[in-house]
Amino acid sequence: MRAIQYAAPSTVEDAVAILAEHGSDARMLAGGTDLIVQVREDARDTGVFVDAKKIPELMELSVNADGSTTLGAAVPCHQLYNDAHFTATYPAVTDAARIIGSTGIQGRASVGGNLCNSGPAGDTIPPLIVHSAVCNIAGPDGERTVAVEDFCTAPGRNVLADGELLVSLTLPKPPAGSGSHYLRFIPRNEMDIAVVGAGAWLQLDGDTITAARTGLGAVAPTPLFVQAAGDALVGMTADEDAFAVAADIARDAATPIDDMRGTIAHRKQLSYVLTQRALRGAKARAQGGSPTNGH
């Protein structure tokens, strides 16, 4: 690896100062499972690594007075799925945390790192979108918030300006009678990048859908919030006919490319099938059960 400098600030303010001073030469280091590998393989030229893990706000995982959850940007996946409250409350996010890489990757990899790497196939991003998560960003000009669906701007790019960092995510408290699920298609059983990933969240009143959100990964330059699919479900009975309507919309929303992982036609069809399955899983969870289809 090229020579690098390393700093481990203990406050957001110090981190912002270092990032601002070094501009595009500096990057935050969370679990390093993207950054260290990318710099070692010369895919990224970063000279200053700013460790996120000594900053308390970035390592926070707590429930707020209004029932929402603050998820520090650098909290590793394994801590998330070992947290019973988080897993029960935001199951689509832990579905993703459990399938990122391997146990050894999950020991370090964070949701914030996954989001800031801003890959089209980042597994935690559709789940964050369906849970209406908001990014808390700090920078030289102070703090601002951005909805997760507006965070990524192109493959590997996001709204963060030089000097800015992601402090945490706020996940609203899901209302009673709601549930979520995320799953992806990969040719192997594990350790692969999504050909397509789909997340869904819905709220039920009896059998009737009162609110719904769906999202897709790996079918566009950025992870997609498929707002029309969720909107179409509102007022419908949560059954296969309704899920087929939403899945049709998801298929139309997908604008994938042909690459070594899959063709356009395959990814379009997967957008349909996985949206349908994600909705079935979300419904099962909203009713207190669990999804019957795998990862």
Added chain:
Amino acid sequence: MATEILSGKVHVQTTINGEQVDFLAEPRESLLEVLRDHLGLTGAKEGCNNGNCGACNVVMDGALVNSCCVLSVEAAGASIETIEGVASPEGLHPLQQSFLENAALQCGVCTPGFIVAAKALLEENPNPTEYEVRWWLAGNLCRCTGYDKIVRAVLDAAERMRAEA
């Protein structure tokens, strides 16, 4: 106070297998390089150097990690467990014994990683199903055994450890 930006050779103090260890390393060096090249702990192996194979697995502050994807300087203040700390003066760990008896290794390059990872699994879940063993070890690659004997060795060790507990 402004945070110091470290470069060149950095003095790092850490704990490895319960003992305090000091080393000098550049930030660009990985924990795996430090273990193998500076400290002579060559049990952890470099298979891929990019997080895919698990041959470099160690436990850091209670979490299983790939030491090729950890910077040397991140070890400061941490507690690290490597394969060298798995056996005790009394003898091999039940996992090591079970790997031998079940012929769960051929060339052995993947073995330290598998044992460190499997030990972390059994500490969290002493009675895993075969599926859980395979899922947990999915990040450990073996080019020789075909995995089946490894999985059986882990299940066998789990059973012995439960019987002893």
